[in-house]
Amino acid sequence: MTDRLPPLPPDLLPPLADAALSDAQRAAVARIAAGPRGGLVGPFVPLLRSPELMTRLQLVGEYLRFDSVLDDDLVELVILYVARAWDQDFEFGYHHPLALRAGLPPAVVEAVARGVRPTAGRPEVGLVYDLVDELHTTRQVSDPVYTAAVAALGEVRVVEAVATAGYYTTLAMTMNAARTPPPDGAPRLPAREVA
Incomplete structure (x- = not known):
């Protein structure tokens, strides 16, 4: 996206060696590996330090990502x-190709990456x-934005959009605290566009 990105800081909570895993951590890894994710990636690496929390969080995310009534795109x-709101390179790099496969137009993906309304x-x-922008920036949702979203999507999809934002905010905060690096070869977020 841009050639002038800052170097990545060291990962504070890198993957644990198999030999160092507790029984609870092994069980958590087995459970996530048996689900649609197929293994331990990204935020679940630092979250594995608390295997019960990781398991409960990833089950919420499994629903939101794989079974939500909200359209995949x-x-x-x-x-x-x-990812853009939290400057989270792993989340962006991992989901960039998934967003395109889900049908988000490249122009939408690029606008969001720059911090611009598509x-x-x-x-x-x-x-x-x-x-989600109004909720993140003002911590509220105005009547016109809420009314338009419910009219187009219905209450269930609006609730799931908000819950998805909250869940991925938790993951972004975790990865930012841990300095989780983006996937190898994945695009990083560009600099924000200044209006």
Whole structure:
């Protein structure tokens, strides 16, 4: 995305050696590996230090990412928004290709990466962006934004969009604290666009 990104700081909570895992950690790894994720990646590496917390969190995320009633492209839009809001390179790099596969137009992905409201894509893209952006920036949702989102998506999808933002915010904060590096070869977030 840009050639002038700062170097990555050292990972504070890197993967644990198999021999160092407790029985509870082994059970947590086995459980996540048996699910749709197929293994321990990204935020679950630092979260494994608390295996019960990791398991409970990843089950919430499993629902939101793989079984939510919110359309896949809108789930990925929320995730990319949170990655940008928290300057979280792993979340962005991991979900960038997933967002494109889910049908988010490249122009939407690039706008969100720069911290700009997307103008491309179907109308629901702008509505979901406005919902999570207003919630992140003002800590509230105005009546017009809420009304437009519910009219287009329904209450259940609005609740799941908000819950997805909250869940991925938890993961972003965890990875920022741990300095989790992005996946090898994945794109990093560009500098924010200044208005």
